[in-house]
Amino acid sequence: MASQDHLLCLLPLLFIIFISSLHVLNASATPSHKLKSAITIRKVNRRGPYIGLVTVFETEEDAFLATVDFRPDPTHPFLDLSGRRFRIGKIHGKKVVYVRCGIGMVNAAAATQQMIDVFNVKGIVHFGIAGNINNSMSIGDVSIPKQITNAGLWDWLNPDKADGGEDAAYLDVGNYNVPQGDGNNMLGSIGYSYEELYSITGHTNSPQKVFWINTTQEWLHLAADLERMELLQCVNSSLCLPEKPKLVVGLKAATANIFVDNAAYRNFLYDTFGVSSSDMESSAVAMTCVSNGYTIIVIRGLSDIAGAQTGHNAVRKFGSLAATNTAKAVLEFIKKLPPNYNHNSYSEPSFMNV
Known part of the structure; x- marks a missing residue:
């Protein structure tokens, strides 16, 4: 009887331990929303590979999604991860995953790395608007640079x-x-x-100092045909540019967490580095891709002249036009990719010192 009484006394304690263990197991188990996302990701990736598309903010996204060329996937049109919406679909028969990363280099690198890690992508097309640093270029033009530097380090x-x-x-x-x-x-x-580049071809924990990050030569050659494409000249019937915009492949670009709206600094950037555009994300996207061995191309529409104007910056006036011309260039580039695009996930990183 004594042992039974002792056991009865222990029952409440054992019950508490059992309930507590359930709470621990529940807390450590994978949350249901994460499990659901993992299942969806697996299903989406089985249909890949995809071309990754990364833009920056709402004006660029609106211009891109306004086109009838992007067709959302009927089964899995999007997936929300870490506060960002990754849209899955097709453009001209090619499978794509699209995301708006947010302004700045941290957002750009984080979203690009997440896309590379999570989705079965074979390369990244990064696009958006930029400030014009080159007097031979004009607002509304589109630049597809061959080299990009982080001018904010x-x-x-x-x-x-x-x-x-x-x-x-x-x-x-x-x-x-x-x-x-x-x-x-x-x-x-x-x-x-200089940047410190950690790459899949480098030695572990031994980064190489680099100043220029090169975009992928193969895709630059493919984009060269876009220089003949027609770009829009007017925002509306009453607001037009004085000249028809052009697309140029093979220039240089600068990136920093700085919106350049100063004529003297604009001149310094061009005179010192020979860059033609300035933005806040491209270098981060390109470096993330090169570090991981992924194909990368950058397409940027020029929305303003970075402080060389008289009066207010033109980005509010012509930003939507620059975004539309950029979106047109992106769609044309994807159209030029082979019908069954299947580039190797590994490509030789490309980088140069100044």
Whole structure:
């Protein structure tokens, strides 16, 4: 009897332990929404491979989705992951996965890496609008660059520190004093640093210092035919550009978490690096792709002249036109891909020093 009484006394404690273990198991188990997403991802990927499409913000997305060329998948039209909506569908018979990443380099790299990790994609087409840095280009033009640099990786130097260190280039703030040479500008100078590229072909934990990231040569050759395509000249019947826009392949681009709206800095970027456009995401997308060994092309429509204008920046006036011309170029590029596009998931990373 004593042992039975002892057992009866232990029953409440055993019950509590059992209930607690259920809570632990429930907490550690995969949440139902994650399990559902995993099942959907598996189904979507079995239908791949896909071309990944990454744009930035609403104006670009509206221009892209306004086209009748994007056909959502009837079974799985989209999948929501980490607050972003990945849209699945077809363009000109090619399977695509599209996402709007959000403004800035962190958003761009995060969304691109997520797309590469989660979906069965064979390459990334990154597109959006950009500021025009090259006087031979105009608002409404579309640029497909061959090289992109991160122009926002800085060493901000003391004013008494001499140039000649390991940076790729220098911006001496004192050169822009008004009047010229009036005193010693205590802001000193800015040194433009190199990226550290970790790649699948490199040695583990031994990044290579690079300044330019190259987009994929194969896709650039394919895009060369787009230089003859027709682009829109008018936002509406009362707002048109003075000249018909053009598409140019093979220029250079700069990326930084900076919206450039300053004529002096615009001139510095062009004179120092020879870039024709400035945006806030392209380098991050390109570097993520190169690091993982994925094909990458960047297509950017020029929405403004980055501070060289008189008065207000033209991005609000012509941003939608630049986004529409960019979307047209993206659709034409996808159309030119082989009918059964099946590029290897591995491609040789491409990078150059300045």
